[in-house]
Amino acid sequence: MRAITIPEFGGADVLRAADVKTPEPGPGQVSIDVAYAGANFAEILYRRGVVDVPLPFVPGIEVSGHVRAVGDGVEDLRPGRPVAALTIVDSGGYAEVAVTSADLVAPLDGLPLDVAAAVPSNSTTAFLVLDRVARIEPGESVLVHAAAGGVGSQLGQAARLLGAGRVVGTVGSSAKIEAARAFGYDEVVLRDRRPDGPFDVVVDMVGGPARRAGLDLLAPMGRLVVMGNASGADDVGLSANDLWFANRTVSGFNLAAFSAAHPEQAGRALRRAVAAAESGTLRVRVETLPLERAAEAHRRIESGATTGKLVLAVAP
Secondary structure, eight states, rough: EEEOOOOOOSSSSOEEEOOOOOOOOOOTEEEEEEEEEEHHHHHHHHTTTTSSSSSSOOOOOOEEEEEEOOOOTTSSTTTTTTTEEEEETTTOOSEEEEEEEEEGEOOOOOOOOOHHHHHHHHHHHHHHIIISSSSSOOOOOOEESSSHHHHHHHHHHHHTTOOOEEEEEEEGEEEEHHHHTTTTOOEEEETTTSOOOEEEEESSSTTTTHHHHHHHHHHEEEEEEEEOOOOOOOOOOOOOOHHHHHHHHHHEEHHHHHHOOHHHHHHHHHHHHHHHHHHHHSSSOOOEEEEGGGGHHHHHHTTTOOEEEEEEEEEE
8 A cells, every 4th residue: 555654764854655565453443544644743753763663654643534444343333434533552644544443433424534634633632631631620721832733723622612711822923823813712922922820721732931931820729731842942840849839730641642541531532522523613724735745744844834734635
């Protein structure tokens, strides 16, 4: 089958089209004829070698398409069914066929396949981070760094759906302010201009100064959720005693690790996100590029120039 591979670690130019063996589903798994694959910062980390993966490697943590075949023990999915799926545990989404656990597959009921490919990673993460990790309560205030990006565009909306009060986002450039406002934020400010706090929940994918600012803006009993370091900045040291005295909490969330350890829970969150997108209460903005332009998608994500979500057309 046709796939985009990482034959060696490095910049976007290392990505190569190749013919690879078509995977088959094992017990409890499903294979999917991929229509679209989401493009994510996680795949850039694989390409850079930040995550130790065997080479050559087929990246791709989320897809949409149709069920191709099911493994032993899978009873509620049938070939031909349109689905969205997390392929994040073993990757492989940048290909004509991908395999994943049946628990990480969500049937579709009318959601366009290009939009559906943008839901499994970012939208699922948004619900899990706010509901399971931050344990948001109705009326609480939320601050999201990188509010115009793929997951940031979903966090503001998910916060609203979960009953948040004030929802504020930060962005890296003035060109992204209006785009972020369209995703449910009450206020959007440049990242180097600290918003008026405090906040009950802060979600940080940026790291560096943004992480330090987020910690400083926490209200008593506030929760900072760390889920990335897109800036590439050095780690921010935290004092456990400071957390103790200020009644603050810092948590981490990694969708790949969570999906591997708790596939049923990740699957429930995925299906919740798909239902919200199908009902129109969760809006997903997508831009499509051909699979062969995966390197361009990576460059655009790395440059911080994207708003919403890029998806790769595999077999639309």
